[in-house]
Amino acid sequence: MRHSLISNKISIVLKLTIFVLALTGAAQMPIFKRYYIADLPGLGWLSDFYLTNKIHYIFGAVLLFLLAYIFTLYLGVFSKTHCVTVSGKIKGLFFILVCATGIMRVIKNLNSVTLDPFTVMLIDWIHLGFAILLGLIAAVTFITGKKRYLKSLKDH
């Protein structure tokens, strides 16, 4: 996918962004201090909830930029010659859910907005749940090898 749709540079930026988001997202749970991870040299910042939240916001914006860029590129150029595979569609759906609930969390955190408490809980659980699922998919992919997310229409 990355060789045809996006350049190596963008692929590296995307992977780095997802790594930082996963790390700072996990840091939103009070686990890094409890399990002494934040005690390791250079990792003390992981126990600062405000700092990690701001980093999560910044890289969240970077991810939204990259995903919008890739999606537009696919629609504008590659959709005529390629189609998304089933595993690509599943992963894409999970990304959409995580991003949509992430955006809703950002909206919820504005001073001018108060969401219904049940909606807030639903947003948080979907965001956390599907982020974990994406992590599991990444782990499985790492072990079993890369899946193709795009295939050429000529293959049919």
Place this chain on the structure above:
Amino acid sequence: MVKKNISRRSFVKGLAAGTASLAMPFNDHKAEASDTSELVTLLDLSRCIGCGECVEACRTVNGHKFPQPQKPFPEMVPKGRAKVEDWSDRREVDDRLTPYNWLYIESVEVEYKGVVHEINIPRRCLHCQNPPCANLCPWGAAEKQQNGIVRIQPDVCLGGAKCRTVCPWHIPQRQTGVGLYLRLLPGFAGNGVMYKCDRCYDRIDKGELPACIEACPESVQKIGPRREILNEVHNIIHEKGWFAYGLEENGGTNTVYLSPVPFELLDAASRKGPGLPGLNKVDAAMEDEENLAAAVAIAPFAGLVAGMIKAGRFVSSKLGKQEK
């Protein structure tokens, strides 16, 4: 001076607006509806005699919400960091915040302009307008209601105590051995439930006053729609030259203290420590996130434009090659 009968009428009016706004998924507090739906409590510290009636009423009325922990507590990992916080054998403690005491009175003596003032300050959750405890809870257990009440759901909370860490006053207090964590991974995640003042949300739902307000013999507190209370606060400040706490703190709270003595003096004279929130100046904790939200809003559109430019270049270079 603050009058209780005015507050009751205003409070019911605000409650009606608040209930109506519950049906709205979004609530812009700059809008008319929200101005009347958020309820603010106003505490006139010159009236408080420190009798403790409010503390007792809070404990009695909210007693059924207090934790009933199961013992022995599950062993937690790692022992050095995940420590038991057990207040169940010290339920009588009423001079600080605990899971069994959501309101206490801080009594201080301060000299201002040559006069010695004895000031009693009822202390509890301030119910922030933009509460970091609710915003940053990763589990959706803390929430802000349309009527301005900030609550922690005892059935959902895992007791990670992040809310206490991010709260500028470190208000919520933990009780181990109770709550959802016992049914998940009690040894490895969570450590009980966090407790704090819920401003008697259940009484407010029924159109009643919070217990601390109803029990006060000196009418120290009143509750009412935000706009109305703030008007009164500004009038009192203007007329008497008093000082306010809670208007600017953490970007604004739904609790406002009024005092004839500057709060810097009250803060300096107050006890400090766990369960003892000070009265220091507090910047808006979520201000940076408010600013960063603009970047999140712009990012997808910028990506869309960048993608269109890239796609345009790709198509035109392909056409160029075909022409050659």
